[in-house]
Amino acid sequence: MTATAADSIEHTGPSDGEPTEVAVARSSALWVLIAGIAGLAAALTLTVEKIELLINPDYVPSCSINPVLSCGSVMITPQASLFGFPNPLIGIVAFTVVVVTGVLALARVNLPRWYWAGLAVGTLLGAVFVHWLIFQSLYRIGALCPYCMVVWAVTIPLLVVTASIVAAPQRSGSAVLRTLHTWRWSLVTLWFTAVVLLILERFWNYWSTLL
Numbered sequence: 001m002t003a004t005a006a007d008s009i010e011h012t013g014p015s016d017g018e019p020t021e022v023a024v025a026r027s028s029a030l031w032v033l034i035a036g037i038a039g040l041a042a043a044l045t046l047t048v049e050k051i052e053l054l055i056n057p058d059y060v061p062s063c064s065i066n067p068v069l070s071c072g073s074v075m076i077t078p079q080a081s082l083f084g085f086p087n088p089l090i091g092i093v094a095f096t097v098v099v100v101t102g103v104l105a106l107a108r109v110n111l112p113r114w115y116w117a118g119l120a121v122g123t124l125l126g127a128v129f130v131h132w133l134i135f136q137s138l139y140r141i142g143a144l145c146p147y148c149m150v151v152w153a154v155t156i157p158l159l160v161v162t163a164s165i166v167a168a169p170q171r172s173g174s175a176v177l178r179t180l181h182t183w184r185w186s187l188v189t190l191w192f193t194a195v196v197l198l199i200l201e202r203f204w205n206y207w208s209t210l211l
Contacts, residue, residue, distance in 0.1 A: 021110040028161050033102025035158040036095050042150040043091030050075055050086050063146045068203045073143035079136045091151060120162040130155045138202045156191055160184045
């Protein structure tokens with residue numbers, strides 16, 4: 001995580017205005033691609049598992065490992081289909097866009113800055129949704145879906161990378177943005193730590209039986 005996600009970003013476009021295209025550093029492009037592949041794989045797997053469960057209500061998903069790590073317990077809840085269809089379908093569409101973006105960025109295709117801004121906004125909405133799902137999993141459903149947790153784990157770093165790309169032109173004139181950029185991976189580490197601690201605290205009665 002020592003790689004700087006938005007270092008060496010180049011902007012191309014009219015010299016008398018804000019740059020219209022962004023040439024993203026290879027490290028940033030790689031982050032985007034990895035996040036997209038991991039998220040898409042998790043969403044596809046969850047969709048297949050959901051289909052199997054619909055076909056056979058007695059089917060035990062591959063990610064139902066124990067009473068706490070249990071995709072099956074999560075899949076049958078209303079929260080798993082918040083908009084009237086399985087949540088993983090949203091992930092398939094969203095992470096496909098992310099994968100394509102990562103491939104184009106690695107291929108040195110300079111995408112418009114508005115595109116990166118749109119991706120950052122979409123990722124922010126995804127992060128809000130992820131945090132709602134974390135709360136629901138911990139304090140309403142009482143179970144964790146391992147494949148869902150993969151999506152949790154890639155969404156925040158993806159948000160950091162896309163936000164860094166979009167904010168790069170403004171960083172030189174904003175002390176706040178420079179500070180956030182400098183400490184971005186430390187903040188991500190704190191986020192992961194907080195989630196892990198919440199999981200440990202919520203299910204400690206079960207974890208303690210494994211010691």
